Amino acid sequence: xxxxxxxxxxxxxxxxxxxxxxxxxxxxxxxxxxxxxxxxxxxxxxxxxxxxxxxxxxxxxxxxxxxxxxxxxxxxxxxxxxxxxxxxxxxxxxxxxxxxxxxxxxxxxxxxxxxxxxxxxxxxxxxxxxxxxxxxxxxxxxxxxxxxxxxxxxxxxxxxxxxxxxxxxxxxxxxxxxxxxxxxxxxxxxxxxxxxxxxxx
Amino acid sequence: xxxxxxxxxxxxxxxxxxxxxxxxxxxxxxxxxxxxxxxxxxxxxxxxxxxxxxxxxxxxxxxxxxxxxxxxxxxxxxxxxxxxxxxxxxxxxxxxxxxxxxxxxxxxxxxxxxxxxxxxxxxxxxxxxxxxxxxxxxxxxxxxxxxxxxxxxxxxxxxxxxxxxxxxxxxxxxxxxxxxxxxxxxxxxxxxxxxxxx
Ligand SMILES: [Zn+2]
Numbered sequence: 494x495x496x497x498x499x500x501x502x503x504x505x506x507x508x509x510x511x512x513x514x515x516x517x518x519x520x521x522x523x524x525x526x527x528x529x530x531x532x533x534x535x536x537x538x539x540x541x542x543x544x545x546x547x548x549x550x551x552x553x554x555x556x557x558x559x560x561x562x563x564x565x566x567x568x569x570x571x572x573x574x575x576x577x578x579x580x581x582x583x584x585x586x587x588x589x590x591x592x593x594x595x596x597x598x599x600x601x602x603x604x605x606x607x608x609x610x611x612x613x614x615x616x617x618x619x620x621x622x623x624x625x626x627x628x629x630x631x632x633x634x635x636x637x638x639x640x641x642x643x644x645x646x647x648x649x650x651x652x653x654x655x656x657x658x659x660x661x662x663x664x665x666x667x668x669x670x671x672x673x674x675x676x677x678x679x680x681x682x683x684x685x686x687x688x689x690x691x692x693x694x
Numbered sequence: 695x696x697x698x699x700x701x702x703x704x705x706x707x708x709x710x711x712x713x714x715x716x717x718x719x720x721x722x723x724x725x726x727x728x729x730x731x732x733x734x735x736x737x738x739x740x741x742x743x744x745x746x747x748x749x750x751x752x753x754x755x756x757x758x759x760x761x762x763x764x765x766x767x768x769x770x771x772x773x774x775x776x777x778x779x780x781x782x783x784x785x786x787x788x789x790x791x792x793x794x795x796x797x798x799x800x801x802x803x804x805x806x807x808x809x810x811x812x813x814x815x816x817x818x819x820x821x822x823x824x825x826x827x828x829x830x831x832x833x834x835x836x837x838x839x840x841x842x843x844x845x846x847x848x849x850x851x852x853x854x855x856x857x858x859x860x861x862x863x864x865x866x867x868x869x870x871x872x873x874x875x876x877x878x879x880x881x882x883x884x885x886x887x888x889x890x891x892x
Contacts, residue, residue: 537698585713586701605719641704641713670712671721679711 521549524561528569528577531631534590542568542583558674566681570674572667578631578645581668582678585641591633594646594664595621598637604644605671610634610664612655626652632664644669705734743851749798799823801868801875803891804883805861815860818853820868823875827852830872834860837867865891 516524525543529536543549543563550562561569561577569577584591596604597619604610615622619637626632628651634644646664648655655663668674704713707729710720714734717726727741735742801819820830827844831854835842842856856864861882869877880891 535699538701585704587699588702601716601719605716639713639715641715643716670716671710676711679706683711 515548516551520551524549524551524577528561531576532579532590535587538587560674567674567678570668572647575647576631578647578667580678581642581645581670581675582682584633584645588633588642591631591645592623592626593621593633593635593642594623594626594652595619595635595637601636601639601643604634604636604666605669607666607669607672609649609662609666610644610646612659612661612663615655615663616659622652622656624652624656628654631667634664634666634669708733746798799879801880802883802888803861803864803880805859813859815856815858815864816847816853817856817864818847818851820854820872820875821852823872825872825875827854830854831856833871834864834867838863 525539525545528543529539535542543561547563550560552560552562552567554560557573559571560567561571566582567580568583569579571577579587579590594610594615596610596614597617599617599619600610600614603614614620621635623632626648628648630648632646632648633642634646635641636643644666645668647667648664649662650658706712707714707717707720707726709726709729710717710722712720714730715737717723717730718738720726727738727744730738731741731745799819799822801817801823804816804818805813806816807813817830817834821827831842831844834840834854834856838856838858838860840857840860842854844852845855847853865877865880868875868880877892878890882889882891
């Protein structure tokens with residue numbers, strides 16, 4: 494377990510970064526808009542998640558990772574100039590905002606070690622493909638026998654191709670349980686929850 | 695306006711931070727176990743079994759107790775499992791006189807109330823005395839003129855669900871039918887507490 498002081502330090506650290514990364518209103522609007530377009534299911538809660546009044550913080554991290562942070566909690570991320578994708582913590586709260594794929598149980602440990610998602614893991618009896626998903630789309634990765642998503646992916650091929658080609662990498666693994674982003678989110682969520690800044694979600 | 699989306703509640707492990715159902719794939723499942731046992735025993739039924747077995751190892755083998763838990767559940771399945779056709783109830787012991795399982799030997803009786811009036815009496819632990827549950831279930835159903843069935847409890851362990859409140863008569867019935875079950879080993883669960891029936 495990380496010590497409490499590390500929590501605090503980390504948070505200060507993020508606050509520090511944040512203070513330097515408030516983005517212009519126009520940029521903020523653009524980010525909001527693209528998130529809204531990508532995840533229409535979030536419409537009713539978007540104002541709560543990304544309030545127009547409070548500043549949107551955009552943090553550039555190594556490896557071309559960009560985080561959208563509100564109230565010290567990362568809610569969305571994007572890699573290079575790809576689409577914004579929810580963090581897993583956020584997706585767990587609103588599981589229906591993304592299209593879903595499911596990997597079989599055997600694939601879980603590979604996905605959780607950061608491996609990209611291979612076609613056979615999606616086409617085997619334990620896997621499920623949403624056939625409407627095209628190539629280069631964000632998709633939530635679920636697992637056989639589990640309720641919650643374990644990764645956020647970005648399709649390399651369409652669901653139909655994954656099914657017919659059934660070889661190689663079908664989905665790039667962008668974010669998975671217990672990766673760096675997950676750990677950061679968990680720390681911050683638990684800290685914010687302790688200090689009562691976020692509801693007990 | 696559309697109804698506002700409600701955020702789903704997710705149980706995250708207090709040790710490894712993953713959703714509790716993923717602890718088994720987490721960095722150190724062993725360390726999560728105590729937390730899971732406390733906070734999410736239904737997710738990992740085997741853990742409870744494991745813990746029980748461990749607990750029993752610490753208790754002397756001699757400690758024999760039968761717990762009876764009677765709870766009122768509503769529509770419990772009443773397809774009484776017709777078990778074997780043995781006439782006499784004999785408690786079987788393994789060679790060496792030891793019982794097969796290391797679980798603490800007790801019968802727990804609990805009453806569960808489901809639909810206000812309806813209730814079931816749950817009997818756990820008879821198998822620890824070498825009693826065949828299907829037979830016991832049949833006998834209980836006959837004796838109390840009700841439905842009784844062997845079902846899997848929350849921890850995958852089998853128990854007998856008997857329809858109706860038979861809690862006041864069941865102890866005598868058990869000790870009469872299976873003399874190997876001492877009265878002091880029979881317990882009731884009352885208000886979440888374990889109370890000796892004797
Ligand atoms: Zn855990």
